[in-house]
Amino acid sequence: MDGGREFFAYRDGRLHAEDLPLEIISREVGTPVYVYSKAAFLHALKSLEDAFKGSRHLICYSVKAASNLSLLALVAERGLGADIVSGGELYRALKAGVSPRRIVYSGVGKTAREMREALEAELFMFNLESEGEMLELARVAEEMDKVAQISFRVNPDVDPHTHPYVATGLKESKFGVSREEARRLYAEARKIPWFKVIGIGCHIGSQLTELAPFRDSLLILADLARELRSQGHNIRYLDMGGGVGIRYRDENPLSLSAYAEMSLKAVSDIPDLTLVVEPGRSVAGNSAVLLTRVLYNKRNGGKRFVVADAAMNDLIRPSLYGSYHAVWPLNERPGAALSPAALVGPVCESGDFLAKDRELPDLAPGDCLAVKSAGAYGFSMSSNYNSRPRAAEVLVSGGDFRVIREREDYESLVSGEDILQLN
Ligand code: LLP
Secondary structure: OEOOEOOEEEEOOEEEEOOEEHHHHHHHOOOOEEEEEHHHHHHHHHHHHHHOOOOOEEEEEEHHHOOOHHHHHHHHHOOOEEEEOOHHHHHHHHHOOOOHHHEEEOOOOOOHHHHHHHHHHOOOEEEEOOHHHHHHHHHHHHHHOOOEEEEEEEOOOOOOOOOHHHEOOOOOOOOOEOHHHHHHHHHHHHOOOOEEEEEEEOOOEOOOOOHHHHHHHHHHHHHHHHHHHHOOOOOOEEEEEEOOOOOOOOOOOOOHHHHHHHHHHHOOOOOOOEEEEEOOHHHHHHHEEEEEEEEEEEEEOOEEEEEEOOOOOOOOHHHHHOOOOOEEEOEOOOOOOEEEEEEEOOOOOOOOEEEEEEEEEOOOOOOEEEEOOOOOOOHHHOOOHHHOOOOEEEEEEOOEEEEEEOOOOHHHHHOOOOOOOOO
8 A cells, every 4th residue: 555545456356456457467478577557656756746846856766676668767757857876777767768967876886987978968966975986087077078066975874774784874884975074075076177066965775664864864964065055065956865665564654745844844944955865665666566476385394385486586675685575366365274384486595585484375386476565676686596587577557558578588598698618
């Protein structure tokens, strides 16, 4: 459920995406398959737009969460921007029609080639994360005779109370620069004629369910922005980083209006300042499910295993972060007896599971399951491990659907490889 609307729900005992029974997709496209709801994706974007309505703001969808061109085209159609972290993401965003003047380039290790491509595209802002990166961008910009609009990502040393792998704003993390370092770098950057300093940014982590860490980091950044302005730096953009967390199980997601209100209040005394937000998970997370088909049932050491055709290479979040994704059969089974089981895939690792210690009904080979909340960091983190072709992606709108990424085949697995002998 999102904002009171269900985009994936049972109707007459059959799980639907919008108005389409998911079994149609499992039958016609096969499994594993990621199924996105266009209405859910747009609803999430629009809820955020509404929350910030009337204020100076820029929403830059975080491409890493789910980067299919069809999804990025929805972002572009709404006139929104993108947050990118690689040349590949820049390529995708531009190809989907996102305006380069609304693209923020984040990330701790941009290469000279990526900088060149971004300068060529004249994108909106580079968020720099170290002195070395600053000097490299200055060198590339000079070489190209282009001016780069920049900001520094400040590490506010705030605990976001989230999984340690996705906490990014603690002082011992690799991201951003300390406040002291930022002061020094802003002073240095001012001397570089190839730079126009326009912003300041941070990102403290993902899947945040509390307002306080957002507020704490924003207050620190706002203070620094005021200080820098008083020194003559023309800070006009404050980039707050990623968006709010979502409900996977029983989390209480932050209200978007409370989040927007708090953010706008924190900077209300800074004139002509535009807030930049880079939401990924809150837009894509509950916009898709991963469909998988049961292959076998087995018991080992008294434990029940349901072996299905999706694995950690398709959705790595449970294995990597111990994340919870709800698992729903495509055919509702009210009153069915449940027993604890692990839902596992065919990959040769004991860490290959989609769900553990989960109460599941009896399932037979051929039954289909929906792994929920799989839209963010699902397909985008998938791999070919065990030489498994990556899943198809499908976009549903109303009662219609389109394949927006073909399932990979064996040919695509080896494309670019050759059998060469070295003597
Ligand atoms: N901006 C920056 C600079 C980021 O590093 C991130 C995410 C975002 C925006 C988007 O944050 P969001 O709105 O999605 O919270 N793979 C992990 C999440 C990694 C997040 C990395 N940075 C997961 O599956 O939970």
